Amino acid sequence: MPSFPGQSATPGEPMETFADLIECEDVLLFANAAITSTGQREFHSAAGEQRLSLGFLHDYVHGNYPDLYAATLALDINEHNAALIIANLLGRKGGAGDARLIAWRLGRMSPPRVYRLFERLRREGVNNRRTRALVRDWLAARPDPALDAVKYRTAMKSAVRHAHLRLPGELGDFLFAPFRRTRYDTPVLEAWRRAHYDKAALYELPYTVAEGFAARHGIGRAIFLERIAPRLTRLERLRLAESAERDGVRTEVDLAAMPLVRVASYVLSLAAGVRERRRDELVAALRAAAARTAGARAGTWGDVAAVLDDSFSSFGSPVKRRRPLAVALACHYLLEALAGSYRDLWLSGRADPLQARPTGPTRLGRRILDGLEGRPDMLVIVSDGWDNAPPGLAAEVLRVWRRKLDPAREVSIVHLNPVYDAEQLEVRRLSPVVPTAGIRDAEDLPALVELARFAEGRTGPAELRAYLADRTADRTADRGVRG
Structure with a gap:
């Protein structure tokens, strides 16, 4: 009897069925979409089409292959889709995936993206024990919680409330009653307090926060950029390089150190x-x-x-x-x-x-x-x-x-x-x-x-599952956090 491609002709041997091959095809199709699409407008399709198409794929793969859906977090998918996967895993019944893999992925995502994810979970009422533990552990692993409190104050306050956390000392006061204290011992918190009335203090703050205070105090753009330059991150320097030069300010950018x-x-x-x-x-x-x-x-x-x-x-x-x-x-x-x-x-x-x-x-x-x-x-x-x-x-x-x-x-x-x-x-x-x-x-x-x-x-679904398992093991062994 002839065998189909991928099948074994010998009775008793494991066979790759057409269902197996479809599974492999579906997961690869989803992985490609999760790597490339960010739900934004492309040359040949509008943003609404991108979001609708991507949403269907997430629902389809999560519903049919929940374990493989979670495992795609170990691949090099973009942050938009990683956040969608985590939201679906935490918010829907039936398997929330490997908590270590979710924690690893959260640790590799940019803080604004993670805070937006936490805000979505709050809006959708996702507040199970695993969600609260992930929020708690991610916040605890942040390298500088005070800096986060200044840069992402509203989002951090929302996440703390949603996870039912208690922040002791200055950090809790800053988030929920910032003017209760007349002075903060933490320099960045104190700089934020002083920046409300002291122009010099705003140059001790991160660029995104200082920019708002500069507008409030009526500081000219060129003066502001020149004085805030030492506080700029590498990516901020790159984004601002062209506009800063138009304002007569030269920002030094180490291009070789940037992602390719x-x-x-x-x-x-x-x-x-x-x-x-x-x-x-x-x-x-x-x-x-x-x-x-x-x-x-x-x-x-x-x-x-x-x-x-x-x-x-x-x-x-x-x-x-x-x-x-x-x-x-x-x-x-x-x-x-x-x-x-x-x-x-x-x-x-x-x-x-x-x-x-x-x-x-x-x-x-x-x-x-x-x-x-x-x-x-x-x-x-x-x-x-x-x-x-x-x-x-x-x-x-x-x-x-x-x-x-x-x-x-x-x-x-x-x-x-x-x-x-x-x-x-x-x-x-x-x-x-x-x-x-x-x-x-x-x-x-x-x-x-x-x-x-x-x-x-x-190669078939068995090799694909093994590949995903290996990637998951590598990821969960490395809990690096992105600042």
């Missing part, structure tokens, strides 16, 4: 002339960030070719401006660091990555042919998948290559897509014969290339 996609986004925000003038600085920063991300894997990936999408749709949307192009630019520099030999192929034909800009149609088919020429060890395609010049050519090229020219799969091919397609409920694929994985940050590229192998059909 943030550096790429910053570069793309600059005018072409500025990029050219600062070429040495910007390229050095991109390569330093890429080398840091590559780490010990630098130079170990052999001969790599990359097809990189800089078509007009790589603009993204007004709320995610140039995000797909920033991911492609960051992947370019990371692949350059990972590869032993490397060749980049931009859809526009541009030879200078630093001057990348969204332009023209998505000519994927011809560039994939160029990439496969010479049979590299790996071909990486970074694109939103809207192959339209002509439509379908990329899929046909990949089909013929896999079926006729390289049936032994000597060339590894992976498609990384930074955009979620709300209509199709997945990141858009180029071809069924090539695995596609969603990508948001270039730092995740090595892990996503590994995850993509599950989409090729050469």
